[in-house]
Amino acid sequence: MIDSLVRHTPEGVLYPECAPRASGMLALDGRHAMHWEECGNASGVPLLFLHGGPGGGSQPHHRRFYDPSFWRIVLYDQRGCGRSMPTADIVDNTTQHLVADIERLRVHLGVERWLLFGGSWGSTLALVYAQAHAERVLGLVLRGVFLATRAEVDWFVDGMKRIFPEAWREFTHFLPESERGDVVKSYYRRLVDPDPRVHEPAALAWDRYETSCSTLLPKPATRSEGDSGALAIARIEAHYFAHDSFLAPNQILDGMARIRHLPCTIVQGRYDIICPAVSADALARAWPGAECIVVPDAGHSVREPGTMRELVAAVRRMQLRVR
Numbered sequence: 001m002i003d004s005l006v007r008h009t010p011e012g013v014l015y016p017e018c019a020p021r022a023s024g025m026l027a028l029d030g031r032h033a034m035h036w037e038e039c040g041n042a043s044g045v046p047l048l049f050l051h052g053g054p055g056g057g058s059q060p061h062h063r064r065f066y067d068p069s070f071w072r073i074v075l076y077d078q079r080g081c082g083r084s085m086p087t088a089d090i091v092d093n094t095t096q097h098l099v100a101d102i103e104r105l106r107v108h109l110g111v112e113r114w115l116l117f118g119g120s121w122g123s124t125l126a127l128v129y130a131q132a133h134a135e136r137v138l139g140l141v142l143r144g145v146f147l148a149t150r151a152e153v154d155w156f157v158d159g160m161k162r163i164f165p166e167a168w169r170e171f172t173h174f175l176p177e178s179e180r181g182d183v184v185k186s187y188y189r190r191l192v193d194p195d196p197r198v199h200e201p202a203a204l205a206w207d208r209y210e211t212s213c214s215t216l217l218p219k220p221a222t223r224s225e226g227d228s229g230a231l232a233i234a235r236i237e238a239h240y241f242a243h244d245s246f247l248a249p250n251q252i253l254d255g256m257a258r259i260r261h262l263p264c265t266i267v268q269g270r271y272d273i274i275c276p277a278v279s280a281d282a283l284a285r286a287w288p289g290a291e292c293i294v295v296p297d298a299g300h301s302v303r304e305p306g307t308m309r310e311l312v313a314a315v316r317r318m319q320l321r322v323r
Contacts, residue, residue, distance in 0.1 A: 013312045014064040018073070026108055028079065028101055031091060035083035036076040036105055040068035045138070045322050046111045047071045047315075048102070050078075050118030050125050052144075052302075054245075055236030057082025057229065061303070065117065066315050074114070076105060078125075080236050088232040090192065090239040094246040095148075099129050106136060115318060117311075119143030119302050120275055124245065124252070127283075130262065131255040138322045139263035141314045143307065144272050144300050145280040147252045148245035152279060156241075157183050163273050164213045171209035174202070188238040191231070199231060206234035213273045216299040256286045263321050264290040265314040269298030269307055291317075 023037035037058075040047075047066055051058050058075040066073055077084040079093045079101065102125075106114065115138045118126035123142040130137045146152060161168035172180055179186035190202035207230040212218070240246070248254075264287060268280035277294060284292035293314070295306040302308070 013309050014061065015066065015068060015312075016064070017060070018063040018068045020063075025085070026105060028097075028104065029092065031086070032079050032089070032093075033085045034076055034079065034101055034105065035085075036074065036109075038072065038074050038109070039063050040066065040071045040073040042072060044070050044072040045319075046109075046114035047073050048106075048114045048116055049073070049075045050102075050116060050122035050129075051075075051081070052118075052120035052122050053081060053233050053236060054078065054121045054240045055081055055088075055233035056121070057084075057232070065308070065311050067319065070319055071115075071315075072111075074105070074109065074111075081232050082229075087228050088235050090236060093236065093239065094243075095125070095128055095240075096246060098125055099132050102129050103133060103136075112136075113138050115139050115141065115315075115322060117141045117315065120146055120300065121240075124148045127252050127259075128247070131252070131258045134258050134262065137259070137262055139318055140259075141265050141267070141311065141318060142280075142283075143267045143302060143311060144275040145266060145268060145283050146275045147250075147279050147283065148240075148247050149250065149279075150244060152275070153184070153241045153244075155276065156274065160213050160273055167209050167212035171205060174205040184238055184241045187234070188242045191235040191238050199235070203231040203234040206230075206238070210237075210274065214300045216269070216271050216297065216304060253282065253286050260287055260289060263318065265317065266290055266292040267295065267307060267310045267314060268292065269295050269300055269304065271298065272300040274300040 018039045020037040020039045025033045025035055027033050049062050057077045078098055080089040113136050116126040123145045126140055175186050191199050193199050266280050268277050284290055293310050295310055298304040298306045
């Protein structure tokens, strides 16, 4: 039974630790190289994990949402993220580049079709990739849906003050009053500045804001100046937000006809403040065949117990659909 493979761990229903059995760096062009790894069943059904951000990275716990005896689990770090090189780089870093990178990785690994598993920005990238390459996708499991609209970015920058006024005040008041008219562009100017004395404090302020608003219960920020992860997520997020994620207005919902035939499960925290449930609801209404599960006691983080439980269950159900 599939259920018997799930162990009780400090993180609830996740599968046991799963070490990579293969990894590498894939050259993307003359500048970027992408880190990837595989674990699980080498002959199993391929599954691709798409991390959040833009600017985040894959972590060991991201390997543990899927049955390793069934799935050929692939994780990778998007351009400028995690162990990919160069770190926090925004040159030639657009959504179109990221979609092309996924295809390059698929060909490199000899994958015909794979299940996509992504949350937050990972849900955005999964949807855009699927719409561009539907014939390569078995299905999707999405969490904390972000459709990359201007309204969602405006909510992140200004709307979250309705729930987290203290965090918002610290975030915006990091900037001089004269620079608060366009918070994203003001942060962006600082984050792309080559001087660490300029970009490091801005990266920490951005990261603290996002971390403070990500979970149902408070979670303290733990990064310090010089943390490359903080710089990558802040710089690359600001880069994408300043450029409308390099997508046309309403591009994802307008392109749903290309993927409505694919199975999909959406898992959404009821109290997700970073990516409010209205986006997941809009996607579900545009995708009548999709399963949409609202977790009543969760925010945005993938590590909240109810969200972990529903994601593991969603992938188990997908096993029955992609055999």
